[in-house]
Amino acid sequence: MPCGLPGRTLRFAQEAHATLTSRSPVADLIGASQLAVDATTGLSQVVEGMHAAIARPVLRRAPPGRTGGITGFVYGSIRGVTRGVGLGVSVLLPAVGRGLPLRASSPRRDATLAALNGVVGDHLESSGNPLAIRMRVSHRGHPLLLERRALWADIPRPTGRLLVLVHGLCVGSRQWRRLGHDHGEALSRDLGYTAIYVDYNSGLHVSANGRALSERIEALVKQWPVPVQQLAILGHSMGGLVARSACVHAASAGHRWPRRLRSLVFLGTPHHGAPLERAGNWVDAILGVNRYTAPLGRLGRIRSAGITDLRHGNLLEADWQGRDRFELGRDRRTPVPLPAGVRCHAIAATTASAVGRRPPGDGLVPLDSALGRHRDARRALSFPESRLWVAPGLKHLDLLSHPQVYDRILRWLRATPETSGRLARRRDDPAYPGARRRRR
Secondary structure, eight states, X not given: OOOOOOHHHHXXXXXXXXXXXXXXXXXXXXXXXXXXHHHHHHHHHHHHHXXXXXXXXXXXXXXXXXXXXXXXXXXXXXXXHHHHHHHHHHHHHHHXXXXXXXXXXXXXXXXXXXXXXXXXXXXXXXXXXXXXXXXXXXXXXXXXOSSHHHHHHHOSSOOSEEEEEEOOTTOOGGGGEETTEEHHHHHHHHHOOEEEEEXXXXXXXXXXXXXHHHHHHHHHHXXXXXXXXXXXXXXXXXXXXXXXXXXXXXXHHTOSGGGTEEEEEEESOOTTOOHHXXXXXXXXXXXXXXXXXXXXXXXXXXXXXXXXXXXXXXXXGGGTXXXXXXXXXXXXXXXXXXXXXXXXXXEEEESSSSOOSSXXXXXXXXXXXXXXOOSSTTTOOOOOGGGEEEEETOOGGGGGTOHHHHHHHHHHHHTSOOOHHHHHXXXXXXXSTTHHHHHO
């Protein structure tokens, strides 16, 4: 077994243990105080903007959103005092909390943190807030150090079949257990997969999370204790977009893990966006028309980059770079096909009890979006009909636990061809253990 660690793998390992094995209550308090300061100063700007709009004559041009004189001094003082208090808290708390024991994270805390990151995770990341989630992988609730010896210790019986599960917006890896069922655990039992769960900041751009996921999987496959024969990815909702983005990044970065990828299963993934985000975009535009309501539009703009990516289903940096992500406009995405050579499957849900001619979606994602259908042939995803299924009478989260959904996933993955012989012949692949030794 190799004793050294590649620099990138070591960095992932350090991040995983620093963020998953324990949590500092002081860090949580500092993060909460920073967020409270940001919220207070932001709200004061909204109120000041409305005040300025009302105080100015109607026929004048739209104001810049600031008041003058004593009124402006008061608003400025509120923001200044708030920032001062926040700075004091961030300085004093570490000294007061020095020596306090670290605590294991609780399910309630994890759920709250995941929801918070989904809504404002990009702001948490850019402001250096300790509440921002860093991408990490785990197995049965235990954080994984991406190093071969550590993986041997943490996973007593690793198999050559890897299943990577990627959650959706505003949730974490704990979401996979619902009503006593976990798709990952069930597939481990029935098909011999080793289930690996991914946690990530769902408020970041899908492209940023796709890049990070590709790098994590690359490190995971390289350090896996036994030869990886099959890799499958199961993505729920936004998680499916992150998985597709990871495939694109892997191709451009020359990563080798896609050579192991055999199956991609999407559960309620908004391949072509979700109407709720598009509705929010229209609300922003309507509020911005009137100078009295324009300051309220700032409230809508607190939603994260991850959420705005769901307007049309952005996958690439080119889909958002150099553009105002809140601007009302048409779909400008670069068309991205399904990865070649991979068995891709999609399950959509409809709240209707029977699948008619035009059934509704699952309450969050329209049926056509979940099935990859689009009026523009360049954007339509070429799923074979045999790898599409609509689950009647279910909502978005029911895709995580309904027996019929699991039966369909099980049937599809069971039909995945064995690849061990093909992998054994890939002697030029350094991800295959011993390949370099044989070349010598």
